[in-house]
Amino acid sequence: xxxxxxxxxxxxxxxxxxxxxxxxxxxxxxxxxxxxxxxxxxxxxxxxxxxxxxxxxxxxxxxxxxxxxxxxxxxxxxxxxxxxxxxxxxxxxxxxxxxxxxxxxxxxxxxxxxxxxxxxxxxxxxxxxxxxxxxxxxxxxxxxxxxxxxxxxxxxxxxxxxxxxxxxxxxx
Amino acid sequence: xxxxxxxxxxxxxxxxxxxxxxxxxxxxxxxxxxxxxxxxxxxxxxxxxxxxxxxxxxxxxxxxxxxxxxxxxxxxxxxxxxxxxxxxxxxxxxxxxxxxxxxxxxxxxxxxxxxxxxxxxxxxxxxxxxxxxxxxxxxxxxxxxxxxxxxxxxxxxxxxxxxxxxxxxxxxxxxxxxxxxxxxxxxxxxxxxxxx
Numbered sequence: 001x002x003x004x005x006x007x008x009x010x011x012x013x014x015x016x017x018x019x020x021x022x023x024x025x026x027x028x029x030x031x032x033x034x035x036x037x038x039x040x041x042x043x044x045x046x047x048x049x050x051x052x053x054x055x056x057x058x059x060x061x062x063x064x065x066x067x068x069x070x071x072x073x074x075x076x077x078x079x080x081x082x083x084x085x086x087x088x089x090x091x092x093x094x095x096x097x098x099x100x101x102x103x104x105x106x107x108x109x110x111x112x113x114x115x116x117x118x119x120x121x122x123x124x125x126x127x128x129x130x131x132x133x134x135x136x137x138x139x140x141x142x143x144x145x146x147x148x149x150x151x152x153x154x155x156x157x158x159x160x161x162x163x164x165x166x167x168x169x170x171x172x
Numbered sequence: 173x174x175x176x177x178x179x180x181x182x183x184x185x186x187x188x189x190x191x192x193x194x195x196x197x198x199x200x201x202x203x204x205x206x207x208x209x210x211x212x213x214x215x216x217x218x219x220x221x222x223x224x225x226x227x228x229x230x231x232x233x234x235x236x237x238x239x240x241x242x243x244x245x246x247x248x249x250x251x252x253x254x255x256x257x258x259x260x261x262x263x264x265x266x267x268x269x270x271x272x273x274x275x276x277x278x279x280x281x282x283x284x285x286x287x288x289x290x291x292x293x294x295x296x297x298x299x300x301x302x303x304x305x306x307x308x309x310x311x312x313x314x315x316x317x318x319x320x321x322x323x324x325x326x327x328x329x330x331x332x333x334x335x336x337x338x339x340x341x342x343x344x345x346x347x348x349x350x351x352x353x354x355x356x357x358x359x360x361x362x363x364x365x366x367x368x
């Protein structure tokens with residue numbers, strides 16, 4: 001067996017978990033291969049290091065009180081737990097796809113429901129009305145009486161501006 | 173399993189809890205809170221999260237213990253709950269870091285050449301630095317390597333028992349522990365090089 005194939009068994013041997021069927025072959029290899037023997041020694045040393053009792057952290061005292069408190073007064077779920085918690089968790093890549101799809105749908109929606117041709121016609125009509133109104137006012141600065149339907153900004157009920165020169169007619 | 177309790181005693185305690193004994197719940201907490209807290213802490217790397225998730229784990233035990241068919245399986249069930257809590261949390265926070273390790277990766281096999289300059293961790297000062305290195309390396313590992321490594325090395329759990337916790341085959345567990353060991357060893361080698 002090659003070293004590469006044997007190393008997982010060495011790792012298991014260091015953990016005391018090597019199956020009996022591999023033991024003799026692994027031990028024979030260990031006796032003949034310095035590299036694997038060094039690897040094995042390192043794994044055993046790593047285990048000794050990481051299994052030192054002082055590396056184990058004591059859970060804080062308040063943990064048990066916290067558990068008891070939550071048993072006595074189970075908290076209401078937060079809005080996030082209530083709503084988002086039921087949704088499937090999305091990975092970042094899935095979120096990117098979802099965002100891209102949403103963007104495409106929005107763009108398509110704008111162009112499908114608001115065709116640019118119609119919008120241009122509406123704009124042109126409004127501009128023409130404003131232009132006509134503007135010309136009318138400029139042409140007769142003293143008479144602002146107009147047909148109400150020509151003035152998009154005034155209502156029918158709005159009183160006409162008085163003529164400062166008196167009379168009511170068609171200007172000076 | 174904690175040394176001070178036999179399998180039959182554990183079954184009794186679990187049955188008592190299934191019958192509603194608060195005392196049994198406290199006993200189980202006293203027996204397993206430390207290993208579970210450390211297991212979670214190693215997986216998630218944050219003491220605050222470890223505290224929350226340890227609480228969540230034991231609360232889930234309390235609420236669902238009646239559904240446990242075989243009290244003899246309690247320990248594996250407990251670790252599985254803890255592991256699931258951790259990965260749910262990681263998924264929620266979108267912190268899960270998947271580092272794919274392909275068998276054909278050059279760095280992987282170049283490490284196998286074992287040019288290590290006699291790493292002897294026993295001679296290293298047992299300091300926070302090593303803990304930090306291991307914590308960083310664990311965070312970089314794929315979860316499937318991380319949990320089996322923590323169970324085997326830090327929790328001294330047998331490979332057979334690990335298969336029951338993670339629900340994978342013995343061969344898969346064995347291979348993943350070995351790969352995780354390589355990553356940790358490589359990180360420690362780098363640390364030694366920078367110290368030299």
